[in-house]
Amino acid sequence: MHINHFEYFIIRNQIIMILKKNLMLVCLSLFLASSLSAQTFKYIGADKCKTCHNKPATGDQYKKWLNDPHAKALKTLSSQASLDYAKKNGIADPAKEPKCLKCHSTFEKAGAKLRGGILAEEGVSCESCHGPGSSYKSPSIMKNKEQAMANGLILPDKSVCLGCHNKENPFHKEFNFEASVAKITHPNPAAKN
Numbered sequence: 468m469h470i471n472h473f474e475y476f477i478i479r480n481q482i483i484m485i486l487k488k489n490l491m492l493v494c495l496s497l498f499l500a501s502s503l504s505a506q507t508f509k510y511i512g513a514d515k516c517k518t519c520h521n522k523p524a525t526g527d528q529y530k531k532w533l534n535d536p537h538a539k540a541l542k543t544l545s546s547q548a549s550l551d552y553a554k555k556n557g558i559a560d561p562a563k564e565p566k567c568l569k570c571h572s573t574f575e576k577a578g579a580k581l582r583g584g585i586l587a588e589e590g591v592s593c594e595s596c597h598g599p600g601s602s603y604k605s606p607s608i609m610k611n612k613e614q615a616m617a618n619g620l621i622l623p624d625k626s627v628c629l630g631c632h633n634k635e636n637p638f639h640k641e642f643n644f645e646a647s648v649a650k651i652t653h654p655n656p657a658a659k660n
Contacts, residue, residue: 508599509583510573513538513592520655528593528653535651536592540571554636560589566631578589589632596623636643 469578470478479608508638513529520528532538553561561567573595574587583601585594594600598621608614623625625644632642 509601510577510585510594510599511582511601511604512585513581513589515584516593525657526653526655531653532593540590541588596627597621632648
């Protein structure tokens with residue numbers, strides 16, 4: 468069988484297109500697989516965090532969070548100011564609006580597949596800032612910062628805070644990271660750095 472140059476280029480181009488499509492499918496598959504496996508940590512909820520983080524000797528972080536505005540973030544969506552804003556902007560209920568919940572509810576942010584023991588009413592709980600705790604919650608892992616981080620612990624920085632404290636928020640006030648962190652800091656005095 469003999470083919471001319473024109474037929475050769477047509478067949479060659481078709482083969483190249485098939486190879487490119489297959490390569491793109493392989494790359495897309497690898498990307499999706501890595502994305503899916505990247506988030507295997509589940510949200511356990513503030514009650515699980517409280518198990519270890521509720522003692523004065525170790526910083527009583529749970530009590531500090533409970534008295535912090537973050538713990539009440541979900542409730543603020545039912546405030547008169549939020550309801551007035553919602554009405555003006557065609558939002559039926561800010562406490563059910565995904566645009567609002569993404570920053571006012573760790574439960575909603577987590578998504579159904581990653582919700583372990585987290586409760587809807589927690590507001591912005593520990594794991595919004597520190598990452599889902601299912602794999603780093605055990606004391607043996609928490610004692611080793613590198614191991615805890617390898618298991619999902621996040622040491623929050625300014626970028627974590629700016630995920631919500633930004634101009635997308637209709638009640639945005641200028642955000643000063645250093646001053647804000649000073650208000651909510653909750654170190655463990657017994658921890659070895």
